[in-house]
Amino acid sequence: MKFGEHLRKALIKNYSYYYINYDDLKHQIKKTLKDNDYEWTNEHEEDFLAALETELDKVFSFTKVKNTEVNRRIKEAEAYVYEVVDALKNPQNGQKPLEQDFDELEEELSDIIADVHDLAKFTRLNYTGFQKILKKHDKTTKFALKPVFQVRLNAKPFYKDNYDKLIVKLSKLYDLVRTRGNPVKGDSSAGGSQQNFVRQTTKYWVHPDNITELKLIILKHLPVLVFKADKEFEAEDSAITSIYFDNKDMELYYGRLRKDEGAEAIRLRWYGGMKSDQIFVERKTHREDWTGEKSVKARFALKENKVNSFLKGEFTATQAFDKMRKDGKKSAKEIDNLEALAKEVQYSVLKHKFRPVMRSFYNRTAFQLPGDARVRISLDTELTMVREDNFDGYDRCHGNWRRMDIGVDYPFSQLPEKDVCRFPYAVLEVKLQTQMGQEPPAWVRDLVQSHLVEAVPKYSKFIHGGATLLTDRVNLLPFWFPQMDVDIRKPKFEQSYGISRQNAKNKSSSSGGEMDEEELIGEEGYNTRYSAVHFSNDINPLEEDLETSPLLLPSNYTPRNSNSPVSDFFADLYGKFLHYFNDDRTFTIKPGTNFDLNTTFASSLPKGKTICVPVRIEPKVYFAAERTFLSWLSIGMILGATASTLINYGNQSALVASIGFFLSALFVMAYASYKYIRRTLAIREKKATEYADSFGPNTICFLIAASTFATFIFKFIEN
Numbered sequence: 044m045k046f047g048e049h050l051r052k053a054l055i056k057n058y059s060y061y062y063i064n065y066d067d068l069k070h071q072i073k074k075t076l077k078d079n080d081y082e083w084t085n086e087h088e089e090d091f092l093a094a095l096e097t098e099l100d101k102v103f104s105f106t107k108v109k110n111t112e113v114n115r116r117i118k119e120a121e122a123y124v125y126e127v128v129d130a131l132k133n134p135q136n137g138q139k140p141l142e143q144d145f146d147e148l149e150e151e152l153s154d155i156i157a158d159v160h161d162l163a164k165f166t167r168l169n170y171t172g173f174q175k176i177l178k179k180h181d182k183t184t185k186f187a188l189k190p191v192f193q194v195r196l197n198a199k200p201f202y203k204d205n206y207d208k209l210i211v212k213l214s215k216l217y218d219l220v221r222t223r224g225n226p227v228k229g230d231s232s233a234g235g236s237q238q239n240f241v242r243q244t245t246k247y248w249v250h251p252d253n254i255t256e257l258k259l260i261i262l263k264h265l266p267v268l269v270f271k272a273d274k275e276f277e278a279e280d281s282a283i284t285s286i287y288f289d290n291k292d293m294e295l296y297y298g299r300l301r302k303d304e305g306a307e308a309i310r311l312r313w314y315g316g317m318k319s320d321q322i323f324v325e326r327k328t329h330r331e332d333w334t335g336e337k338s339v340k341a342r343f344a345l346k347e348n349k350v351n352s353f354l355k356g357e358f359t360a361t362q363a364f365d366k367m368r369k370d371g372k373k374s375a376k377e378i379d380n381l382e383a384l385a386k387e388v389q390y391s392v393l394k395h396k397f398r399p400v401m402r403s404f405y406n407r408t409a410f411q412l413p414g415d416a417r418v419r420i421s422l423d424t425e426l427t428m429v430r431e432d433n434f435d436g437y438d439r440c441h442g443n444w445r446r447m448d449i450g451v452d453y454p455f456s457q458l459p460e461k462d463v464c465r466f467p468y469a470v471l472e473v474k475l476q477t478q479m480g481q482e483p484p485a486w487v488r489d490l491v492q493s494h495l496v497e498a499v500p501k502y503s504k505f506i507h508g509g510a511t512l513l514t515d516r517v518n519l520l521p522f523w524f525p526q527m528d529v530d531i532r533k534p535k536f537e538q539s540y541g542i543s544r545q546n547a548k549n550k551s552s553s554s555g556g557e558m559d560e561e562e563l564i565g566e567e568g569y570n571t572r573y574s575a576v577h578f579s580n581d582i583n584p585l586e587e588d589l590e591t592s593p594l595l596l597p598s599n600y601t602p603r604n605s606n607s608p609v610s611d612f613f614a615d616l617y618g619k620f621l622h623y624f625n626d627d628r629t630f631t632i633k634p635g636t637n638f639d640l641n642t643t644f645a646s647s648l649p650k651g652k653t654i655c656v657p658v659r660i661e662p663k664v665y666f667a668a669e670r671t672f673l674s675w676l677s678i679g680m681i682l683g684a685t686a687s688t689l690i691n692y693g694n695q696s697a698l699v700a701s702i703g704f705f706l707s708a709l710f711v712m713a714y715a716s717y718k719y720i721r722r723t724l725a726i727r728e729k730k731a732t733e734y735a736d737s738f739g740p741n742t743i744c745f746l747i748a749a750s751t752f753a754t755f756i757f758k759f760i761e762n
Contacts, residue, residue, distance in 0.1 A: 046175050053168060055161050061105035062165070063098045063172040072183055083184035091180065095173075095192060099199055102169045106201040109162050116155050117212060124148055124216050128224035148220045156213060156259050159206055160542040163255035170202035207281065207408065210258050214267040214410075226266070227412045243476075243483075247496035249469040250532050254424060257471070257495050258408060259542055261420055264486050265410035268419075281406040282451040283423075285312040285325075286431060286444065287505045288397040293517055295397070296509040300519055300655050304331045308505055309388060309397060311350065312342075317450040320347050326388055343381045350444045353385075356393050360385035399431035399440055401508040404451065405470075418484060419474040425453045426466040428508030434516060464511040468531065470504075471496055497531040499523055519655035525648060668722045675715030678743070682708035699757045703750025710746060714739055 047066045054062050071094060075087050127140045127148060173196060177189040196202075218226045249257055288309040289295045298306030308327040313319040325342035345353060345363065352358035364382045367373060391397065405423040412418075431439055431446055439446045439462070449455050455463055473491060475483045482488075491498065502523060510520045648654070682704050689701035722734060 046172070050168065050172060053164075055165060058105070058161070058165055061101060063102060063169050063176070065172045065176055068094060068098070068176045069179060072180055076183065083186060088184070088186055088188070092188070092192070095176075096195065099173070099195060103199040103201045106162070106166060106204070109158075109165075110204060113155065113158050113162060113209065116158070117209065117216075120148070120151055120155060121212070121216055123151075124219055128219055131224045145220055145223055149217075152213065152217050152220060153263075156217075156263070157542050159209055159213070160256050160259050162204075163206055164252075166202045166204060167252055170196075205278070206255055206258075207278070207406070210255075210262060210408070211267050211269065213259075214262040215269075217262060218266040221263075227415060244472065244474045245491065245498060246500070246502045247471040247473070247491065247498050248502075248531055249422065249471050249496055250530075251467075251469070252532065253495040254422070254469050256542055257490075258422060260490065260495075261410045261422075264484075265412060265418060265420060268409040268411045268413070278406075279316045279451060281408060282316065283312065283314055283405055283407050284451065285310045285403045285504075286399045287401045287403070287508070288392065289400045289509070290396045290398065291434060291516070293509065293513070294395060296506065296513075296517060297519065299329065299503060300506050300521060302329055302331075302501075305329065307391070309391065310505070311399075311444065313347075315451075317447075321345075322347050322350055324353075324385070324388055326384065341384050343385055353389065354392055354444055356389060360389055398433070399444060400434075401505065401512060402429040402431050402445070403427070403504045403508060404429070404453065404455075405504075406453075416474070417476050418487060419476075421472045421474075423470045423472070426468075426470060426504065427453060427455060428464040428466070428504065428512060429455065429458065430462045430512050432513070434513070462512070464508060466507070467527070470502065494533040497533070514649055514652070518652060520648065520652050522654050522656055524654065664726055665723070668719060668726065671722075672715055672719035675711055675718075675739075679708045679711035679715065682711060682747075697754065700750050700754035703746065703753055707743065707746040707750060711743060714742075 047069065050062065050065055068091075071091060075091075076083060079087070127144050130138075130140050173192075174189075177192055181187055181189050287295075288311075295306070295308055297303075299308055306329040310325050310327075312323045312325055313321065322345050323342045324345055325340060327340045328338060330338045343363075349358050349363070353363065360382050363385055364378055367378055367381075368375075403426070405426040408422045408424070410420040410422075429446075429449065433439065441447075449458065454465055473487065475487070490496070503521070506521050507523075509517060510524050514520075686701040686704035686708060689697040689704065718736060718739065725734070
């Protein structure tokens with residue numbers, strides 16, 4: 044479907060006059076070229092530029108007016124909300140607000156939320172329209188207008204409006220109304236007791252078209268988590284920056300990518316701008332499930348002016364906690380644990396020569412009830428990875444623990460492209476802490492199954508930054524690496540899901556957004572053509588917790604139904620055949636998925652690179668391989684004993700059978716030894732290969748049957 048048609052279908056009817064007139068602009072280009080023998084002159088360029096300016100003024104003016112209107116409505120709603128809440132707590136003349144008052148307020152706030160969603164959708168769709176028409180103009184006329192007009196767009200940046208401030212305010216008001224003036228209170232950073240809870244964390248990618256809608260949907264169920272409620276929200280408040288450490292051999296990168304037992308990640312993190320004086324030194328440690336331990340993240344705080352000396356070993360861990368011991372604000376045991384952690388981190392940095400290699404920056408919006416960690420949702424936007432290493436001979440940090448030529452000024456346009464990776468999607472992280480057997484809230488299930496998100500298990504900012512910025516130093520890449528050029532947007536199947544107006548019953552749909560393919564979006568067949576290549580945890584033959592981990596099922600699989608009853612009958616018969624004769628121990632690949640990912644994505648992988656699929660290895664796997672080997676040897680010994688008995692006590696026809704059984708015994712022992720060695724090496728190297736065996740058992744059956752059949756043949760010939 045061409046963009047013009049998509050624009051007509053996706054636009055909001057109440058705003059229809061104020062959209063970019065894409066069809067007229069495209070028609071102007073075609074008609075001018077046709078009327079002038081396909082020659083585009085400077086005069087034609089000026090006319091087209093004037094038409095573009097008119098469209099830009101229209102869109103910019105409308106956006107400005109709607110922004111003013113939305114802010115005014117929020118201000119009026121805020122005053123009314125506090126008036127109703129105050130009247131509830133301090134009733135005047137003995138009259139308390141009615142339930143209807145809160146219902147009306149909730150409807151009004153829902154309508155404002157829908158307005159914010161529509162405005163965000165309007166701006167993104169128009170920005171895409173300008174980019175599309177400029178691309179078509181430059182391609183058709185051979186005049187380079189896009190770089191010139193981008194300056195005009197930057198002068199009237201209707202598409203750069205940040206709605207985070209509005210979202211924070213709406214969240215607070217909606218929470219007041221939803222709780223009838225009694226919002227949940229507690230420590231914003233408190234996680235609660237986790238002894239009797241199961242914690243599940245899943246990660247998703249969110250297309251920029253869906254970010255604002257996603258935030259508005261979540262705030263209706265969870266308030267935005269604000270650590271300083273009395274402070275006016277500022278852009279820097281949501282910024283989080285981390286400096287990741289590694290050495291020239293990328294030991295930490297490989298350990299985290301392969302999910303090795305005990306794999307660590309060491310980083311320095313701060314919140315807000317570059318003036319933040321408190322730096323957190325963090326260590327994340329991966330633990331395999333079979334150890335009985337949980338993966339942990341531990342951290343301690345350092346003053347910024349002490350970081351360099353700490354990393355060099357000049358400022359010791361003992362010195363770092365001397366003042367804390369004197370203050371007595373924490374228990375001696377807690378301080379001892381923190382000091383032990385600091386010593387271990389300092390020792391690792393000095394021993395393995397770890398240094399800063401990569402920075403991650405993002406703005407985080409967190410949703411959670413204060414003091415209640417049962418459901419915590421965070422959305423990281425404007426995610427950017429930046430090089431901090433000196434592996435190419437250039438010391439970007441200049442002896443410091445972090446480079447100082449950038450701060451939190453996204454998109455970091457001052458950096459060379461080789462030093463920066465701007466991640467194209469937002470990252471949604473859903474953390475659920477529920478009791479055993481308890482289901483997560485229904486709205487969370489609906490959210491993660493909607494068209495707004497794409498599940499990406501085990502996604503890591505550190506691993507993605509290492510794979511993207513330091514490709515020449517790593518040979519293994521994460522499984523999602525080849526998907527970066529694939530559009531993750533999905534069609535909106537469930538029409539009732541999303542932001543809706545309670546008053547006007549006007550349901551808005553998700554916006555179109557920017558497309559990479561020329562003039563194409565494709566709604567029919569969109570799921571197969573533009574959806575990402577999906578993966579599943581069952582690509583790992585040694586995984587056992589498939590039901591508790593997020594699954595990405597292949598989107599290009601369709602049932603084998605046809606218009607022919609005969610074809611359907613044979614397809615069903617073939618399926619039953621596979622069901623009854625398939626070895627249940629084998630690992631099943633979802634239809635449409637190639638088991639060898641490196642073959643599937645060979646064209647999109649850099650030369651000499653391979654995809655690493657993390658495989659969890661438990662000690663019992665080694666024992667299982669050994670038991671299988673011993674079972675095969677016992678079968679071989681039985682066949683060998685049978686051959687010896689026949690040759691010693693049988694007649695001439697039994698001699699033929701003994702030869703067959705003897706050859707079968709040799710094959711079983713040789714093949715068992717080969718498979719045992721192959722499996723053991725694959726397990727040791729954590730290879731995602733085919734561990735099941737469909738060849739060996741069938742071959743043994745064939746050899747035994749052939750030996751027995753040959754005996755009958757010779758017996759018949761003797762007679």
